Amino acid sequence: MSEVASINPTPVTPHSVLKQTFGYHEFRDGQLAVIEAALSGQDSLVLLPTGGGKSLCYQVPALVMSGLTVVVSPLISLMQDQVAQLQALGIAAEFINNSVQRDEQQIIYQRLHQGEIKLLYVAPEKILQYEFLERLQHLPIALFAIDEAHCVSHWGHDFRPHYCQLQRLKHEFPRVPMMALTATADTATRRDIVQQLGLVQPFIHTGSFDRPNIRYTIEEKFKPMAQLMRYLRSQQGQSGIIYCTSRKRVDEVAEKLAEAGFNVAAYHAGLTNEARHMVQTGFARDDIHIVVATVAFGMGINKPNVRFVLHYDIPKSIEGYYQETGRAGRDGLAAEAILYYDPADIGRVRRFFEDIEDEQRRRVEEQRFAAMASFAEAQTCRRQILLNYFSEYQRHPCGNCDICLNPPKRFDGTLVAQQALSCVYRAEQRFGFGYIVEILRGANTSRIRDNLHHQLSTYGIGKEHSSEFWLSVLRQLVHLGLLEQDITQGAALRLTEAARSVLRSEYALQLAEPRLQAVHVYEDKLAKFNYDRKLFAKLKSLRKELADADDVPPYVVFNDKTLAEMAQKTPTTDSEFLQISGVGFTKLMKYGGPFMQLIENHLARD
Structure with missing residues (x-):
């Protein structure tokens, strides 16, 4: 070895780590900016879709910086999967959780103190233990990464109490930058994450939530098992997940599919730990093709070749739906998200919320489900609705959902949209769907009279249309990103900046007429690559x-x-x-x- 080489070793940079360790030639949009913020010691909030490259945002700086990067992760399976992939790349990574025996933990602690580990994955419950925090005080911590950061927020769809205590890390290690990462967070949740974790002037990167390789399809639920069998026969042994809302439904569906000859297994919290582990391992290793599961399955699954995610029942929120469907097509190849929808399910799901004792929490959950129900009933581009829900305004339809592929009839909705938007504005943007519809139709209610809203210029302006018509118009305006619902203020409708161009008649707005039945478009999911x-x-x-x-x-x-x-x-x-x-x-x-x-x-x- 030359003396020059020993004195001037090749510097380790984000780009050299990306290429030499991970084998990628260039960063995705926004990744490098997040990495540079971490390297400069700045806190950050990273919002990227599932499969969008969140992990690299902290794994690359972990290998560039000296010291230890500690990753807080909510699930044992997720830690195990991440560490296995890092170790396969030759990276010194370990995890500590309840699955690791005490003597094994001692070995890991010894390696930590010897500086032999670059990334350590821990659960929030573990990192907050006094003894563990004491150990960290004696280690050169370079970065804290909080994965699945939406779990910290009361507004998040997967709130976990232990996550709320993670702000203690900022108090114990004030000079260590913290990176919060999530794939699902609306505006209210984002603000809450920053506050709950105590992030200091964080660099915020909101990447595109668009997953263009996923086709979104909603089918009206008639004979769901027959529909499911027909669809699975078109998949030719591809990997997929079928979500059901109850353990009983999971067992029933899995049993019928197994009887029909499909390579399938059931997964839910009622099974033993050993049984769940066998299913998860078998699915990850392609020994099991299809898993029928409750939403307890999936967060820890990094499997990139899931070709379809099918919801047998309507999910409880768009956040949950988006995260679950995002488990399809993580490799960037074509995939499909299918939802079987029966309007009768709406009342059944709403009854679940009656058991929530905290009134504010119950209202939030009800409002989130209302948004999910509107998505299922919508007649506008599915992808536009999802992206606009996460404040990523898209004017043009995607061309890869059931609405785009089998479009409903359209009409020039500019005038009715202007009427609806004007009504929301003149009512001071403080009311929800039902009340705005009442104003538009000229309802003679005590609430309207008490608010003097019968004196508004928009009062009764749309009385020739039915309540269902106006409800559909308002929902479509939300879906198109012209209106938004503030879940922290009773789902009040508010105009977005995009509404200005409609009110000024700068372009003709096309809306959808009611459609009685969705038609599923079946197609080969494999991308048309030119390979052998x-x-x-x-x-x-x-x-x-x-x-x-x-x-x-x-x-x-x-x-x-x-x-x-x-x-x-x-x-x-x-x-x-x-x-x-x-x-x-x-x-x-x-x-x-x-x-x-x-x-x-x-x-x-x-």
């Missing part, structure tokens, strides 16, 4: 063999997108192999030989 299908199948078989030998899920070796690129570019040298997305030096050394040999043999036969 036979070689791809061989590569998948080799990947499974190597993964089983290493006792890891196949995607820890390489994901489907990486294999597809191999089947397209057929690399046979080290330099060519390193040009494949997802291949770094560690994976080249560990797996390059057998994969390149297989490719050479395949090319020789052809």
Whole structure:
């Protein structure tokens, strides 16, 4: 080794870590800015969709900075999966939770104090223990990363009390930057995350919530089991998740599918820990194709090749729906999200909220479900509704949902939209759907008279239309991002900045006429890549063999997108192999030989 090389080693930079360790050639939009904020010691709030690259935002700076990065994660399975993938890349990562025996924990503690570990994953309950905090005080902490940060917020859909105490980390380690990350947070939840965690002037990155590779489809629920069987037969053994709202429904659906010959397993909290672990492991390793589950399944699943997520029942919130559907197509290849919707389910689900004792919390949950019900009944682009819900305004439809592919009839809704928007504005943006409809239709109620709203210029302006018509118009205006609901103020309707152009008649606004029945558009989910299908199948078989030998899920070796690129570019040298997305030096050394040999043999036969 030369003296110059020892004195002036190659500097470790975010880009060198990205390429050499993770095997990617460029950062996704916004990732580098978040990483640079962490490297400068600034707190941050990162909002990226599932599969959008949140983990790299803290994993890259963890490898650039000296010291330890501590990641707070809510689920054991999620920690195990993340650590397995990092270790496969040659990164010194460990986790400590209830599944780790005491003697194993002592070994990890010893390695921590010797500076041998770069990333440590812990549960919120563990990190807040006095003894554990004492240990951290004697370690060079470089960064705290709070994953699934929406769990900290009372407004979040998955509130967890222990997360609220994580602000203690800011008090104990005031100079250590904290990065909060989540895939699902509306405006109220975002504000609450910053406050609850005590983030100091955080750098906030809100990436696009759009997952263009996912097709959103809603089918009216007639004979759901027959519909489900028909759909699954079109999937040809692809990996998928079916969500049900109750354990009983999970067991019933899984049993009927198994009887029909599908490779399926059930998952819910009523099963033993061992049984749940077997299902989760079998699904991750492609030994089980379909999992029928309650929403208890999925947060810890990093499996990138889930080709469909199907909701057998309507979810309780758009946040939950978005997070659950986001488990499809994490590899960027085409996937589908399907929801079976029966309007009769609305009353049944609403009864669940009656048991919530905290009145404010109950109202929030009811309002969130109302937004989900509106989404299910909507006749406007599904993706526009989802993105606008998360304050990402989209004027143009997506072209990849059931509404876009099988559009309802349209009419020029500019005038009625102006009437509705004007009514919301003149009522001082303090009221919800029902009351605005009453004003528009000229209802003679004591509430309207007490508020003097019978004197408004918009009072009775739309009496020729039914209540259902106006309710549909208002819902569509919310879906189109022209109105928003403030869940902290009784779901009051408020105009957005985008409403100005409609009120000024700057463009003609098309709205949807009522549609009685949605039509599902079935299509091959696999992306139309120009690659060798036979070689791809061989590569998948080799990947499974190597993964089983290493006792890891196949995607820890390489994901489907990486294999597809191999089947397209057929690399046979080290330099060519390193040009494949997802291949770094560690994976080249560990797996390059057998994969390149297989490719050479395949090319020789052809």
